[in-house]
Amino acid sequence: MAAGELQRMQRPQGRGHKPRDGIHGRFVLPLHGRHPHARVASRQSPFQAAMPDRVLTLLCGSSTGCRVGAAQVPWRRGRETMDFGIALPTAADSWKVVQRAEELGFTHTWFYDTQMLNADCFVAMGAAAVNTKRIRLGTGVLVPSNRIAPVAAGALASLNQLAPGRIDFGVGTGFTARRAMGFGAMKIKAMETYINQVYGLLRREIVDFEMEGQQRRIRFLNPEMDLFNTHDPIALHLSAFGPRTRALTAKLGAGWIDFVGNVETGIKEVTAMQEEWRKAGRAGSDLLATAFALGCVLQEGEPADSARAMAQAGPRAAVMLHRAADEALSGLTPGVSMPTKRRAELDGYIALARTFEPADARYLQNHRGHLMFIKPEEKSFVTADLIRATSFTATEAEIKQRIDALRSAGYTQFTIQLVPGQEQALADWARIRQAFA
Numbered sequence: 001m002a003a004g005e006l007q008r009m010q011r012p013q014g015r016g017h018k019p020r021d022g023i024h025g026r027f028v029l030p031l032h033g034r035h036p037h038a039r040v041a042s043r044q045s046p047f048q049a050a051m052p053d054r055v056l057t058l059l060c061g062s063s064t065g066c067r068v069g070a071a072q073v074p075w076r077r078g079r080e081t082m083d084f085g086i087a088l089p090t091a092a093d094s095w096k097v098v099q100r101a102e103e104l105g106f107t108h109t110w111f112y113d114t115q116m117l118n119a120d121c122f123v124a125m126g127a128a129a130v131n132t133k134r135i136r137l138g139t140g141v142l143v144p145s146n147r148i149a150p151v152a153a154g155a156l157a158s159l160n161q162l163a164p165g166r167i168d169f170g171v172g173t174g175f176t177a178r179r180a181m182g183f184g185a186m187k188i189k190a191m192e193t194y195i196n197q198v199y200g201l202l203r204r205e206i207v208d209f210e211m212e213g214q215q216r217r218i219r220f221l222n223p224e225m226d227l228f229n230t231h232d233p234i235a236l237h238l239s240a241f242g243p244r245t246r247a248l249t250a251k252l253g254a255g256w257i258d259f260v261g262n263v264e265t266g267i268k269e270v271t272a273m274q275e276e277w278r279k280a281g282r283a284g285s286d287l288l289a290t291a292f293a294l295g296c297v298l299q300e301g302e303p304a305d306s307a308r309a310m311a312q313a314g315p316r317a318a319v320m321l322h323r324a325a326d327e328a329l330s331g332l333t334p335g336v337s338m339p340t341k342r343r344a345e346l347d348g349y350i351a352l353a354r355t356f357e358p359a360d361a362r363y364l365q366n367h368r369g370h371l372m373f374i375k376p377e378e379k380s381f382v383t384a385d386l387i388r389a390t391s392f393t394a395t396e397a398e399i400k401q402r403i404d405a406l407r408s409a410g411y412t413q414f415t416i417q418l419v420p421g422q423e424q425a426l427a428d429w430a431r432i433r434q435a436f437a
Contacts, residue, residue, distance in 0.1 A: 084416075099128070260411075297431075
């Protein structure tokens with residue numbers, strides 16, 4: 001059995017259920033030591049180990065392995081359906097909107113881990129865990145440089161005790177969380193090492209860990225006390241916008257997170273991800289691809305720069321301005337890899353950003369309100385045209401067509417980010433979700 005095929009098959013278990021073997025992300029992971037009769041799948045990553053015969057027999061009816069497609073597993077979502085999630089700039093009481101999203105049928109919630117802009121994601125996820133029953137809860141995304149691996153592993157395992165089998169570990173190199181402090185993205189190899197460490201700890205293994213220039217071997221010392229849960233699966237998802245992070249996603253067999261501004265770019269990006277996935281020897285049907293987006297469901301005749309659209313979708317357009325300014329202030333050519341390159345709005349905002357104070361930390365003003373609100377001084381650059389180009393802002397019928405195109409291209413989940421103060425938009429997106437149920 002391919003390692004990735006079991007993730008969807010494992011049902012969330014109750015808190016008292018403690019199987020010997022677990023599946024973390026797309027990896028088959030015996031948690032407490034490799035079974036002597038383990039079968040080794042081809043092209044295994046360092047995370048992958050094989051399933052014991054008894055587990056293969058349980059899931060497949062045979063100890064020789066099996067291929068499991070969507071049609072064979074009734075709870076695995078097929079191409080005719082699509083998961084819908086919400087993403088949140090984390091607030092301490094985010095559980096309230098998560099609870100409502102669960103009632104409306106959303107399957108996932110992703111909590112931003114941006115310490116200079118939002119509340120702590122693990123605090124909010126803990127509150128959501130005890131106030132919901134079905135919806136999945138994920139970091140969207142955690143940045144390894146901002147939390148050492150043993151702390152992250154302990155936090156994930158703690159959440160897993162509150163919401164067994166409902167926790168997703170989303171991880172990335174850090175666009176917002178690091179740039180808000182004036183740093184660029186972290187190195188991909190360092191992120192891979194971090195993921196290794198987190199999952200090694202969750203398997204109760206001894207892992208190599210470096211801190212303050214010193215190497216040590218660490219592990220959880222008394223996990224048998226069940227103060228947290230290392231038994232139920234914690235799924236791995238990588239935020240991957242470039243070729244090297246897409247390659248790592250494929251190597252690890254992880255879920256893939258993409259931020260999509262328009263359908264054309266989204267299709268190009270999922271096609272590139274699918275190619276990396278195939279190059280890694282993986283079945284295309286195993287790829288879990290999540291499209292993050294902002295947008296506004298317009299009424300007939302409502303302009304894309306209405307007050308409502310500006311509040312709900314404008315922050316996504318503003319992010320393009322922030323990114324271009326970051327690049328320009330760093331001496332790079334701005335907007336080269338962006339779908340909004342060579343736009344007058346970018347040039348105007350970059351000129352404004354060069355005046356931000358303090359002069360040695362212009363990023364502080366540049367990223368204020370990032371993905372949450374439009375700063376007064378940037379509002380004139382957030383035009384209706386830029387909003388349409390960078391977000392899912394259109395009538396309900398048009399948005400359904402766009403999401404359907406993403407689904408046809410290979411995305412398996414559409415996640416809409418809600419803007420603080422605009423939580424009522426959840427009802428609009430729930431109607432759209434229902435069309436894909």
